Amino acid sequence: MHRARSALLLVALILFASVPAVAQMGDMKMPMDKPASTALTRQAYTTNRAFLVKIVSIPNPIPYEKYFKLGLEVYDGGDPSKKISDAQVKVAAGMRHGMSSGFMHGMQSTPKVDVQNGVVTVSGMYFHMQGPWTLATTVTSGGKEGVAYLQLPCCAQ
Amino acid sequence: MLLSALVGNAALPDDRSTYSRDELAAILRHSPLPPPPADPTNRFADSPRAAALGRVLFSEKNLSANGAISCASCHQASHGFADGRALAKGLAVGSRHTPTILGAAYNHWYFWDGRTDSQWSQALQPFENPLEIGSDRTFIVRSVARNDELRKAYQALFGAFPSVDDRARFPAHARPGSHAWGAMRAEDRDTIDRAYSNLGKAIEAYERTLPAGPAPFDRYVAALRAGDAAGESAISPAAKRGVKLFAGAANCELCHSGPTFSDGQFHNIGLPLLPGEKADPGRARGIALVRADRFNGIGPFSDDPAGAAKDRLEFLPSPATQVGAFKTPSLRNVAAIAPYMHDGRFATLGGVLDFYAKGKAASRGRLVGVRETTVDLVPHLSSRQKADLIAFLRTLTRGN
Numbered sequence: 001m002h003r004a005r006s007a008l009l010l011v012a013l014i015l016f017a018s019v020p021a022v023a024q025m026g027d028m029k030m031p032m033d034k035p036a037s038t039a040l041t042r043q044a045y046t047t048n049r050a051f052l053v054k055i056v057s058i059p060n061p062i063p064y065e066k067y068f069k070l071g072l073e074v075y076d077g078g079d080p081s082k083k084i085s086d087a088q089v090k091v092a093a094g095m096r097h098g099m100s101s102g103f104m105h106g107m108q109s110t111p112k113v114d115v116q117n118g119v120v121t122v123s124g125m126y127f128h129m130q131g132p133w134t135l136a137t138t139v140t141s142g143g144k145e146g147v148a149y150l151q152l153p154c155c156a157q
Numbered sequence: 158m159l160l161s162a163l164v165g166n167a168a169l170p171d172d173r174s175t176y177s178r179d180e181l182a183a184i185l186r187h188s189p190l191p192p193p194p195a196d197p198t199n200r201f202a203d204s205p206r207a208a209a210l211g212r213v214l215f216s217e218k219n220l221s222a223n224g225a226i227s228c229a230s231c232h233q234a235s236h237g238f239a240d241g242r243a244l245a246k247g248l249a250v251g252s253r254h255t256p257t258i259l260g261a262a263y264n265h266w267y268f269w270d271g272r273t274d275s276q277w278s279q280a281l282q283p284f285e286n287p288l289e290i291g292s293d294r295t296f297i298v299r300s301v302a303r304n305d306e307l308r309k310a311y312q313a314l315f316g317a318f319p320s321v322d323d324r325a326r327f328p329a330h331a332r333p334g335s336h337a338w339g340a341m342r343a344e345d346r347d348t349i350d351r352a353y354s355n356l357g358k359a360i361e362a363y364e365r366t367l368p369a370g371p372a373p374f375d376r377y378v379a380a381l382r383a384g385d386a387a388g389e390s391a392i393s394p395a396a397k398r399g400v401k402l403f404a405g406a407a408n409c410e411l412c413h414s415g416p417t418f419s420d421g422q423f424h425n426i427g428l429p430l431l432p433g434e435k436a437d438p439g440r441a442r443g444i445a446l447v448r449a450d451r452f453n454g455i456g457p458f459s460d461d462p463a464g465a466a467k468d469r470l471e472f473l474p475s476p477a478t479q480v481g482a483f484k485t486p487s488l489r490n491v492a493a494i495a496p497y498m499h500d501g502r503f504a505t506l507g508g509v510l511d512f513y514a515k516g517k518a519a520s521r522g523r524l525v526g527v528r529e530t531t532v533d534l535v536p537h538l539s540s541r542q543k544a545d546l547i548a549f550l551r552t553l554t555r556g557n
Binding site: 065067095097098107108109110111112123124126128129130131 | 183473474
């Protein structure tokens with residue numbers, strides 16, 4: 001009985017702890033005052049939930065101070081099984097402390113974005129600081145626009 | 158002494174336990190300093206014969222406008238291959254501090270604003286800067302042609318020296334922007350540029366032979382790796398406290414990373430303009446200049462125009478994001494190359510640390526561009542912490 005109550009309490013605690021994390025997946029705007037996980041975010045909704053952005057290819061680990069490519073796919077936020085092939089995508093990246101300035105001093109490169117067969121290839125990504133980076137992906141399609149924030153951990157040496 | 162001989166090193170405490178896992182990982186990333194990376198844009202970069210020619214050119218005053226200045230005038234061995242002055246002084250005083258050439262071979266970008274992308278193309282610009290050597294490429298190539306020793310050394314490396322005796326085709330003085338240069342035939346300008354670029358490649362070969370390390374810090378890290386507690390005495394207790402701060406709480410590590418203690422990139426740290434100082438756009442202008450540089454890594458004189466230089470130039474950041482940003486200097490040999498910052502405003506390392514420790518308060522005044530928030534990650538530093546950091550920075554001087 002005591003053991004069952006403890007198990008229930010444990011489950012409740014896990015559920016409680018996961019609520020903000022789940023909410024955060026929908027809105028990847030990470031709070032600046034809390035330490036973030038350093039793990040890779042494989043997918044994230046745009047802040048208005050109009051689109052779901054998935055990373056489909058990325059070097060593992062991400063190289064340090066070397067250019068790399070990543071592949072993205074965009075899905076309808078209302079129906080995540082529906083891939084959007086004509087989305088326009090823009091990216092910016094920086095570390096969390098640079099979010100307030102829109103990553104003005106973030107990545108020291110201008111990545112090129114190429115869309116073919118519904119796969120968005122971003123080339124010219126370049127990380128020069130160790131730690132978690134945030135990729136801001138701006139998606140425009142069907143008269144809607146949204147920004148998804150994906151976390152990318154830096155780096156292998 | 159007897160006790161230590163009896164118990165051996167194993168009984169001594171090991172410094173590794175004093176660092177967190179992240180601090181230790183960061184410290185280990187700083188050492189050893191590997192050999193300089195290859196420079197495929199210069200196939201003579203590691204040629205000893207090119208280095209021998211480059212060494213002579215580096216100190217050759219007869220290539221200057223007044224016969225009294227050479228590269229060595231500002232890059233003096235006694236000042237860590239810088240000049241010890243706040244602002245560079247050649248034929249006149251410039252607006253920036255002379256960076257050291259020690260460890261320059263590890264860079265991807267040169268000058269404080271990264272306006273060249275190779276060490277050989279960097280070496281060419283001071284020759285024609287009116288504030289520095291004040292000469293011109295046609296005079297320099299003709300001077301080498303007339304000097305038997307230099308001409309033979311050149312030919313042994315690069316092949317036949319071009320015939321530049323015809324004064325109608327090759328005027329005594331001509332450089333881009335001058336009337337005489339504009340009046341030359343394109344093929345003759347190419348002839349001069351080819352020989353001129355080769356001279357730069359020889360100078361790079363010489364500069365690559367100047368070692369930036371190892372330093373006591375490298376001996377310390379080697380001892381850390383080996384678990385050699387006795388070897389960890391390579392640096393002082395104060396320096397060890399400084400290392401811990403540097404790689405941890407002080408967040409210096411973010412920009413001063415890796416074996417060179419530099420990310421090789423450009424940052425606007427919010428230095429307010431000094432009285433009378435002109436606004437310097439820094440990297441924002443450097444981007445335009447490196448794109449336009451005929452001697453850049455994808456240009457006709459590069460030995461690897463399709464290599465890594467291509468990516469670096471293709472993916473350059475927007476200049477608008479780089480106003481007032483300057484290159485993160487390496488901290489190797491930093492104690493030997495005072496003063497500091499792109500305009501040499503701080504005479505001592507203490508002055509530099511005071512600036513960072515003051516946070517936003519140190520950036521009051523007129524700023525150029527937008528100050529980066531990265532600077533705010535440096536916490537307030539006590540006097541003792543600053544002294545510890547300086548003790549650590551002094552361990553980065555080669556051969557100490």
